[in-house]
Amino acid sequence: MTAAAVEVEDLVMRYGAKTAVDGLSLTVEAGSVTAILGPNGAGKTTTIETCEGYRTPQSGRVRVLGLDPVSQHRRLAPRVGVMLQAGGAWSAVRAVEMLDYVAALHQNPLPVAALAERLGLGSCGRTPYRRLSGGQQQRLGLALALVGRPDLVFLDEPTAGLDPQARRTTWSLVEDLRRDGVTVVLTTHYMDEAERLASYVYVVDHGRVLTSGTPQELTSARAQNIISFQAPAGLDTVRLTASLPPDCTVTERPPGNYQVDGLVTPQTLAAVTAWCAQVDVMPEHLSVAKPTLEDVFLDLTGRELRS
Amino acid sequence: MSGLTFTPSPGARPLSRMVRIHAAMETRLLLRNGEQVLLALVIPLLLLIGGARSGDVIDLGSGRRIDVLTPGILALAVMSTAFTSLAISTAFERRYGVLKRLGSSPLPRVGLLLGKVLSLITVIAVQLALVAVVGLGLGWRPTGGVVAGAAAALLVVLGAAAFASLGLLMAGSLRAEATLAAANLVYVVLLVAGAVLLPVSSYPDPMQPVVTLLPSGALAQGLREVASGAGLSLVHALVLAVWAALAAALTARTFRWE
Numbered sequence: 001m002t003a004a005a006v007e008v009e010d011l012v013m014r015y016g017a018k019t020a021v022d023g024l025s026l027t028v029e030a031g032s033v034t035a036i037l038g039p040n041g042a043g044k045t046t047t048i049e050t051c052e053g054y055r056t057p058q059s060g061r062v063r064v065l066g067l068d069p070v071s072q073h074r075r076l077a078p079r080v081g082v083m084l085q086a087g088g089a090w091s092a093v094r095a096v097e098m099l100d101y102v103a104a105l106h107q108n109p110l111p112v113a114a115l116a117e118r119l120g121l122g123s124c125g126r127t128p129y130r131r132l133s134g135g136q137q138q139r140l141g142l143a144l145a146l147v148g149r150p151d152l153v154f155l156d157e158p159t160a161g162l163d164p165q166a167r168r169t170t171w172s173l174v175e176d177l178r179r180d181g182v183t184v185v186l187t188t189h190y191m192d193e194a195e196r197l198a199s200y201v202y203v204v205d206h207g208r209v210l211t212s213g214t215p216q217e218l219t220s221a222r223a224q225n226i227i228s229f230q231a232p233a234g235l236d237t238v239r240l241t242a243s244l245p246p247d248c249t250v251t252e253r254p255p256g257n258y259q260v261d262g263l264v265t266p267q268t269l270a271a272v273t274a275w276c277a278q279v280d281v282m283p284e285h286l287s288v289a290k291p292t293l294e295d296v297f298l299d300l301t302g303r304e305l306r307s
Numbered sequence: 308m309s310g311l312t313f314t315p316s317p318g319a320r321p322l323s324r325m326v327r328i329h330a331a332m333e334t335r336l337l338l339r340n341g342e343q344v345l346l347a348l349v350i351p352l353l354l355l356i357g358g359a360r361s362g363d364v365i366d367l368g369s370g371r372r373i374d375v376l377t378p379g380i381l382a383l384a385v386m387s388t389a390f391t392s393l394a395i396s397t398a399f400e401r402r403y404g405v406l407k408r409l410g411s412s413p414l415p416r417v418g419l420l421l422g423k424v425l426s427l428i429t430v431i432a433v434q435l436a437l438v439a440v441v442g443l444g445l446g447w448r449p450t451g452g453v454v455a456g457a458a459a460a461l462l463v464v465l466g467a468a469a470f471a472s473l474g475l476l477m478a479g480s481l482r483a484e485a486t487l488a489a490a491n492l493v494y495v496v497l498l499v500a501g502a503v504l505l506p507v508s509s510y511p512d513p514m515q516p517v518v519t520l521l522p523s524g525a526l527a528q529g530l531r532e533v534a535s536g537a538g539l540s541l542v543h544a545l546v547l548a549v550w551a552a553l554a555a556a557l558t559a560r561t562f563r564w565e
């Protein structure tokens with residue numbers, strides 16, 4: 001049996017008239033890596049900061065490691081590592097000095113030099129925070145969340161703005177956290193990140209959970225295969241659909257990008273190419289593929305994630 | 308590859324230890340900031356030396372110039388650190404999310420506050436020692452012995468509490484830029500019009516009660532009286548205590564951490 005590390009039940013959070021979180025529920029199993037995926041303004045940060053004890057739930061219930069994040073904050077704080085979406089250090093403090101400081105507040109901190117090295121902060125250890133690049137500040141924020149050897153970490157967009165190599169470093173770190181039994185809750189805009197790291201994914205938008213499951217469940221709940229191709233915009237998708245087996249549908253999104261969903265068989269593929277030949281268009285980049293989390297997401301939210 | 312393992316082993320250090328760690332950090336950052344050092348040490352010492360050497364250009368009233376000047380500069384040193392410096396640094400801690408980030412660290416809010424107090428005490432002690440030594444070198448002759456010393460210490464503690472509460476009130480409610488401007492403005496205004504440089508008796512008669520009720524006036528005048536052997540005036544102590552209590556109560560109600 002695995003106990004829940006985080007339980008959120010029917011959380012509602014408003015800023016004035018604006019409802020940021022609208023009856024959201026989620027459960028994070030101890031030892032898992034759970035991703036909260038959603039577009040800008042979906043309510044990810046608000047949810048996570050409520051779990052961190054920064055805000056009192058206006059309605060609903062939040063428990064972290066079995067404790068109330070607000071009233072039992074002092075017991076909880078040493079056990080929970082927090083990486084804020086931005087900021088959080090004095091402008092004149094040197095990177096390693098900041099890490100040393102937070103380490104010193106903990107009983108059994110990680111070795112600071114090794115942690116800094118692992119996150120690629122070795123070369124900028126004496127640089128004042130305000131002169132660190134955005135990515136270096138981001139990695140320092142991650143180091144600060146980990147240095148106290150927490151049971152649970154909340155990482156708010158840990159790889160936003162990182163170069164590809166730094167993203168990989170962060171990914172391998174998250175994999176090590178899972179290996180060592182640290183529970184990880186992360187928010188992200190990146191599908192590939194959620195797909196690769198998370199054992200469980202919550203897709204949220206407008207402050208609500210749209211769907212949840214393991215990445216495999218989410219992708220296989222949908223059509224088995226997708227045919228996609230590019231061609232001039234404005235093809236007659238109704239006529240194309242009519243020429244395909246009954247349960248297939250064709251959508252054009254964005255213009256010039258066509259997608260065939262449904263029971264995709266070799267016959268379906270043949271029918272698509274036959275129709276293209278008939279109207280004399282070349283289906284470019286024609287492919288048959290398993291749907292990715294990104295396809296699932298677009299289906300659910302109708303929105304591009306990256307912005 | 309590093310053999311770093313992340314196996315959980317969480318725990319906070321004891322509060323007293325965290326408070327000392329935090330105080331050391333704040334003190335280090337203050338010393339690293341040129342403007343803050345200017346405010347804390349350079350300006351008070353320049354005013355002390357300049358004021359003592361300026362002959363009769365500035366009328367300091369009756370009594371030996373250096374005996375009027377030194378207690379005022381001691382009060383200025385307290386004000387610069389407990390009010391201006393604290394207000395500005397805390398406002399920027401709020402602005403840069405430092406307060407937010409510390410909110411999820413093992414250091415509780417009471418520890419943060421105690422750390423700030425410990426840092427203030429350290430810095431103010433160094434300032435007062437330097438100002439006093441320079442003052443003595445310039446001929447300052449405080450009287451009253453140990454009793455006067457204890458009375459002065461009480462005034463300094465009350466004054467620092469009043470100024471610190473006012474500084475936090477400002478830092479917790481205004482934007483960082485507004486705090487930067489306002490804290491410096493208040494510093495200059497009190498320096499000139501708050502009985503810091505001049506004794507209360509040099510102000511026009513109708514202004515004297517007002518000046519005495521300002522925290523700067525109460526602290527500087529209280530220190531002048533104590534150092535001249537006139538003893539501790541309860542009025543000055545009370546004025547400072549009331550400022551401290553009012554500002555602290557307001558700060559507790561209005562301080563915004565983010």
Ligand SMILES: Nc1ncnc2c1ncn2[C@@H]1O[C@H](COP(=O)(O)OP(=O)(O)OP(=O)(O)O)[C@@H](O)[C@H]1O
Pocket residue numbers: 015018019020038039040041042043044045046047085
């Ligand atoms: N302090 C605030 N005051 C007013 N509105 C806010 C505040 N913080 C967030 N909001 C609003 O609440 C909604 C949810 O914001 P939140 O920051 O939780 O989203 P998010 O999913 O983290 O977005 P992003 O991916 O851009 O970080 C947004 O519409 C945002 O404008």
Ligand SMILES: [Mg+2]
Pocket residue numbers: 044045046085156
């Ligand atoms: Mg966010």
